[in-house]
Amino acid sequence: MSEQVPFTIEQFYKWASQGKVMGGKCKKCGKIQFPPRPLCDNCLSQEFEWTEIPTKGKLLTYTIIHVAPTQFQSMAPYAVGIVQFENGLKLPGMIKDVALEQIKIGMPLTMVFEACSTTGQWPQWQRYHFKPP
Amino acid sequence: MNGKPLVSIVSAGLSKFGKLEGLYAREIFALAAKEAYDRCPKLNPKKDIKALFVGQMGESYEHQGHTGATMADWAGLLHVPATRTEAACASSGAALRAGIYAVLSGLCDTVMVGGVEKMTHRSTAEVTEYLAMASDYPFEQWNGITFPGLFALMATAHMNAYGTTEKDLSMVAVKNHYHGSMNPKAQIQKEITLEQALSSRVVAWPLKLYDCSLITDGASCIIITKPELARKYTDTPVHIIGSGQASDTIGLYERESFTSLKAAKIAAKQAYEMAAVKPEDVDLAEVHDCFTIAEIIAYEDLGFCKPGGGGKLVESGETRLGGRLPVNTSGGLKSKGHPVGATGTAQAYEMYLQLTGQADKRQVRDAEVGLTHNLGGSGATAAVHVYRRA
Numbered sequence: 199m200s201e202q203v204p205f206t207i208e209q210f211y212k213w214a215s216q217g218k219v220m221g222g223k224c225k226k227c228g229k230i231q232f233p234p235r236p237l238c239d240n241c242l243s244q245e246f247e248w249t250e251i252p253t254k255g256k257l258l259t260y261t262i263i264h265v266a267p268t269q270f271q272s273m274a275p276y277a278v279g280i281v282q283f284e285n286g287l288k289l290p291g292m293i294k295d296v297a298l299e300q301i302k303i304g305m306p307l308t309m310v311f312e313a314c315s316t317t318g319q320w321p322q323w324q325r326y327h328f329k330p331p
Numbered sequence: 332m333n334g335k336p337l338v339s340i341v342s343a344g345l346s347k348f349g350k351l352e353g354l355y356a357r358e359i360f361a362l363a364a365k366e367a368y369d370r371c372p373k374l375n376p377k378k379d380i381k382a383l384f385v386g387q388m389g390e391s392y393e394h395q396g397h398t399g400a401t402m403a404d405w406a407g408l409l410h411v412p413a414t415r416t417e418a419a420c421a422s423s424g425a426a427l428r429a430g431i432y433a434v435l436s437g438l439c440d441t442v443m444v445g446g447v448e449k450m451t452h453r454s455t456a457e458v459t460e461y462l463a464m465a466s467d468y469p470f471e472q473w474n475g476i477t478f479p480g481l482f483a484l485m486a487t488a489h490m491n492a493y494g495t496t497e498k499d500l501s502m503v504a505v506k507n508h509y510h511g512s513m514n515p516k517a518q519i520q521k522e523i524t525l526e527q528a529l530s531s532r533v534v535a536w537p538l539k540l541y542d543c544s545l546i547t548d549g550a551s552c553i554i555i556t557k558p559e560l561a562r563k564y565t566d567t568p569v570h571i572i573g574s575g576q577a578s579d580t581i582g583l584y585e586r587e588s589f590t591s592l593k594a595a596k597i598a599a600k601q602a603y604e605m606a607a608v609k610p611e612d613v614d615l616a617e618v619h620d621c622f623t624i625a626e627i628i629a630y631e632d633l634g635f636c637k638p639g640g641g642g643k644l645v646e647s648g649e650t651r652l653g654g655r656l657p658v659n660t661s662g663g664l665k666s667k668g669h670p671v672g673a674t675g676t677a678q679a680y681e682m683y684l685q686l687t688g689q690a691d692k693r694q695v696r697d698a699e700v701g702l703t704h705n706l707g708g709s710g711a712t713a714a715v716h717v718y719r720r721a
Contacts, residue, residue, distance in 0.1 A: 207469045261483035262536040267460045270475040280584045290584040291474045303491045
């Protein structure tokens with residue numbers, strides 16, 4: 199048990215820092231927990247196996263943020279959206295490398311990872327965003 | 332218990348909403364409590380009120396937690412058991428629900444439920460950040476998604492699915508500012524034009540400044556008791572006949588639909604069934620218009636119209652004072668203001684005024700059945716209550 203890689207958000211971001219998008223597939227009911235969780239919300243099992251999530255998907259909805267929190271103010275206006283991957287799972291994120299006025303619901307997007315920045319403070323999560331393929 | 336009163340409201344209090352310079356949350360709550368005491372002289376607060384449930388969203392605003400005991404003290408209610416309920420913007424909707432649990436359990440005859448938030452001393456950037464704490468941190472906040480941003484994601488999806496327009500959104504703001512112009516406790520008591528709303532600066536496209544509720548200081552409370560005791564305290568109680576509360580995923584992105592809030596639909600179904608009331612029986616409603624799109628989605632989730640029909644419903648004027656089903660006669664969060672923790676019981680306060688004929692210029696005539704709809708976060712909490720004139 200102690201050898202097993204934990205099915206957690208922290209581990210999701212560790213995989214991401216290796217360029218992988220991973221979910222936890224429940225061994226009992228088959229539901230993919232994405233982001234991974236330690237307890238299956240469907241059948242309450244704790245038995246999972248890692249499964250790779252396709253990084254290609256389409257945009258379900260989006261917004262252009264003009265009034266941003268302090269940390270993101272220098273980037274505003276910026277686009278964020280919810281992307282559905284080819285296997286039906288979803289994740290939110292920024293949309294980059296496309297003119298804001300060209301963003302459209304249904305457009306294909308790919309998840310990419312950014313260079314690591316180490317601030318020394320919690321959290322040290324791998325940054326990702328979406329861009330046109 | 333179908334249609335029977337669960338509890339009865341015997342009094343209610345509301346502070347002025349707005350920028351209350353120099354007043355701390357506890358002092359604002361005391362103002363709301365005092366109004367409730369004064370409205371109900373037959374009630375002895377120190378003897379009759381057996382517990383306090385008080386909603387507050389954030390400790391960050393005043394660097395102050397432990398809200399339950401603090402508010403009990405400042406309201407002159409020591410040493411009652413006092414508990415803070417936190418469910419983001421539905422914190423006092425959850426307090427009301429907790430108060431109903433307390434009375435129905437038989438443990439308390441009479442309790443005060445309320446809510447408070449002190450926000451305006453902070454910068455917009457700070458408030459934006461504190462409010463965002465009610466959304467998912469590792470994926471939503473982490474990616475720069477703000478609170479207006481989450482509702483903007485719903486608005487874009489709704490516009491795409493149903494053809495809802497930015498004008499429809501602005502119509503909600505125009506209506507609620509009209510109502511707020513008749514509420515002396517509202518933060519903004521003036522009407523706005525459609526052009527003003529449509530041309531206001533973008534906050535999170537498609538949402539503009541006039542699509543967003545306000546940053547507000549304020550407090551609210553109601554006193555509820557067992558229905559059989561209500562007449563001991565007042566000749567004009569208001570009965571709560573239905574209560575529903577439900578939860579959903581903290582992350583908006585995890586949900587099946589972005590054009591409807593499942594928690595609100597579940598809470599509404601519970602409340603309607605308990606009250607033995609149908610959507611068409613509702614005479615007036617206070618709904619959670621934290622953003623204009625939220626009011627449009629609320630119409631649909633509460634069954635006031637079909638999915639996708641919310642934009643047309645606001646355009647029809649039916650939800651304006653004088654229409655078939657006036658919504659947010661108080662001015663709503665949009666014009667009355669949105670001190671987040673205080674909003675749920677501020678909606679109940681408006682229902683108390685309306686159903687006891689004390690709403691002055693904004694009085695809905697012959698109102699018998701009312702409904703409140705209070706959301707937390709992007710809809711991970713929803714509380715719906717149904718009220719009936721005694």
